[in-house]
Amino acid sequence: MGWKDGLTGRIVEQGSNGYDEARRTFNSRLSKFPKLIVYCLVKEDASNAVNWARKQGISFSVRCGGHSYEAYSVKDQGLVIDISEILHLRVDKRTGLAQVGAGFRLMPLYEALWKHKVTIPAGTCPSVGVSGLTLGGGYGILSRLLGMSCDNVTEIEMVNAQGKVIYLNPSNHIDLFWACRGAGDGSFGIVTSFTFRVHPINSIAHYTMTWNSSEVEKVIQHWQSWAPHADSRLTSLLALSAHHQGDLVSKGLFVGGDKELHELLKSITKYVPPQTLTVRTASWIEAVRLFAGRPVNQAKFKNTSAFAYEPLSATAIENIVKNLKRAPGPSNLVALDAFGGEISKKSTDATAFAHRQALFMLQYQAYWERDSDAAKNIQWVNEFRQSMLNHTKGAYRDYCDSSVLNWPTEYFAENINRLQRIKERYDPENMFNYEQSIPLR
Numbered sequence: 001m002g003w004k005d006g007l008t009g010r011i012v013e014q015g016s017n018g019y020d021e022a023r024r025t026f027n028s029r030l031s032k033f034p035k036l037i038v039y040c041l042v043k044e045d046a047s048n049a050v051n052w053a054r055k056q057g058i059s060f061s062v063r064c065g066g067h068s069y070e071a072y073s074v075k076d077q078g079l080v081i082d083i084s085e086i087l088h089l090r091v092d093k094r095t096g097l098a099q100v101g102a103g104f105r106l107m108p109l110y111e112a113l114w115k116h117k118v119t120i121p122a123g124t125c126p127s128v129g130v131s132g133l134t135l136g137g138g139y140g141i142l143s144r145l146l147g148m149s150c151d152n153v154t155e156i157e158m159v160n161a162q163g164k165v166i167y168l169n170p171s172n173h174i175d176l177f178w179a180c181r182g183a184g185d186g187s188f189g190i191v192t193s194f195t196f197r198v199h200p201i202n203s204i205a206h207y208t209m210t211w212n213s214s215e216v217e218k219v220i221q222h223w224q225s226w227a228p229h230a231d232s233r234l235t236s237l238l239a240l241s242a243h244h245q246g247d248l249v250s251k252g253l254f255v256g257g258d259k260e261l262h263e264l265l266k267s268i269t270k271y272v273p274p275q276t277l278t279v280r281t282a283s284w285i286e287a288v289r290l291f292a293g294r295p296v297n298q299a300k301f302k303n304t305s306a307f308a309y310e311p312l313s314a315t316a317i318e319n320i321v322k323n324l325k326r327a328p329g330p331s332n333l334v335a336l337d338a339f340g341g342e343i344s345k346k347s348t349d350a351t352a353f354a355h356r357q358a359l360f361m362l363q364y365q366a367y368w369e370r371d372s373d374a375a376k377n378i379q380w381v382n383e384f385r386q387s388m389l390n391h392t393k394g395a396y397r398d399y400c401d402s403s404v405l406n407w408p409t410e411y412f413a414e415n416i417n418r419l420q421r422i423k424e425r426y427d428p429e430n431m432f433n434y435e436q437s438i439p440l441r
């Protein structure tokens with residue numbers, strides 16, 4: 001009898017072939033050394049892994065795409081239960097539902113759904129895992145029309161802390177189903193399959209606008225009074241880069257035609273005429289590839305977030321400009337993602353994702369290559385977020401940040417109390433734990 005008896009799936013042990021690849025985290029700022037990684041092929045492998053970990057008294061983490069900003073899906077000296085090889089997909093166009101294996105990364109999922117001319121609203125990065133993204137909320141270029149990814153989940157298949165397979169939906173394990181739509185990442189169980197409501201999609205229009213960096217104040221001001229209130233078929237993003245390197249860029253996706261999009265854009269372009277403006281039509285899948293950009297394999301970064309519930313004042317905008325000017329690296333930026341539309345139609349406590357009434361989300365981002373640049377970039381991100389606290393609220397769970405001190409209320413606002421009660425009921429021994437898992441009271 002070996003010590004791994006009872007574990008099933010594809011096992012990669014510390015020191016064995018492929019271990020370095022298997023332990024790797026997307027954010028190469030962080031490096032972790034688990035004892036074992038088990039790749040689950042079916043839900044029973046996840047069940048066996050939980051039961052085995054309990055018997056061995058070994059702590060574990062759950063991993064899908066491995067894109068956690070703080071590498072929370074890999075535990076030092078623990079077991080990584082990896083579900084990225086659970087990849088079934090069944091689309092039923094009659095009911096408008098799709099059963100999606102929880103291991104999908106976004107691009108392969110978009111591509112597979114495209115064969116049926118349907119999609120879900122989800123993120124832009126092609127290699128992000130559908131599990132981590134959806135369980136923490138899930139924002140993307142269709143969110144103002146179709147809501148957050150978690151809003152489109154109708155059922156979840158989960159292996160719980162007792163190693164049992166349970167099904168969560170609006171009439172079964174109602175509380176846990178609520179919790180998993182915004183706070184389900186790694187705190188309650190291992191999701192092995194989602195049922196998503198899928199949406200027919202075909203061609204779309206998209207735009208890119210740029211302005212000269214000298215217009216930054218005006219651009220922020222007009223963008224924020226336009227983008228969160230625009231036609232909900234349009235989702236718009238604004239990127240402000242450090243040192244005003246390059247232009248100010250806004251991009252967006254519109255589920256409609258190019259002429260109509262041109263008209264909608266006039267609400268901003270008449271106030272701040274862009275240097276360049278392109279509007280194009282494309283198939284949905286071409287747009288997905290376009291927004292995905294170039295593939296990134298290894299990146300050292302520190303990102304964090306906050307929400308603007310009110311338009312930013314002139315002082316707040318001045319503060320953004322000041323922080324961008326003093327950025328330690330040329331790749332640093334702040335990105336603004338418009339909310340409103342379908343996201344805001346649900347109340348704050350409709351699901352665990354709380355920040356629905358925000359006008360937009362801010363993401364402060366620093367990237368670097370040499371380890372010696374890490375400290376100053378991390379400091380810049382932390383100070384940037386701190387300096388905006390008088391003008392913003394909360395933080396986005398999917399952009400998890402170990403430096404956010406009061407993270408339970410920052411991520412979940414008043415929903416944290418209900419989340420803790422659910423945690424106590426479903427995982428009283430705190431089997432599913434990491435630095436920012438839902439704490440027991």
Ligand SMILES: Cc1cc2nc3c(=O)[nH]c(=O)nc-3n(C[C@H](O)[C@H](O)[C@H](O)COP(=O)(O)OP(=O)(O)OC[C@H]3O[C@@H](n4cnc5c(N)ncnc54)[C@H](O)[C@@H]3O)c2cc1C
Nearest residue numbers: 064065066067068073123124125129131132139185186191
């Ligand atoms: C380059 C990049 C681009 C991004 N773009 C977007 C975007 O456009 N929109 C957006 O909303 N977010 C975006 N994100 C954030 C992303 O949604 C989160 O990082 C998300 O948590 C990643 O999910 P994952 O499965 O890849 O990561 P993982 O590291 O595998 O998991 C993240 C967390 O979820 C838990 N988890 C994973 N799988 C399961 C499961 N099956 N059951 C239970 N818990 C699980 C893990 O334990 C961990 O705590 C982006 C991130 C990166 C790095």
